[in-house]
Amino acid sequence: MNTYIKTTEDGRKVEVIGQAVCLAGKKEADRLVPLAEHPNRLAILNAMPETTHMAGRLPLTAEEAASAQAALDAAKAAYEASPQAIAERIRRVQNAALANRDG
Secondary structure (H helix, E strand, O other): OEEEEEEOOOOOEEEEEOOEEEEOOEEEEOOOEEHHHOOOHHHHHHHOOOOOEEEOOEEEOHHHHHHHHHHHHHHHHHHHOOHHHHHHHHHHHHHHHHHHOOO
16 A cells, blocks of 8 residues: 655655655655654754654655655554454463463
């Protein structure tokens, strides 16, 4: 499941592929960071004033961030309902139960 977000100034596509924001098909981030929480927010705002979120090193506007977050949420929901995710949750519970067992 790929969702197009934008094309960078140098022509590379920013997309959400699965549960990651990708730049030219390579994973850049698995979550969005609001600009207010970013340590370099002032430098980012000076360079790109319309930025509201960052995905790794990718600045996103409010509209782009909303599209990216919706795609990330949809991918997460699809994964959570998958047999692989269910098996992983069962495995974690079993490991925790074994670790807490009195020997």
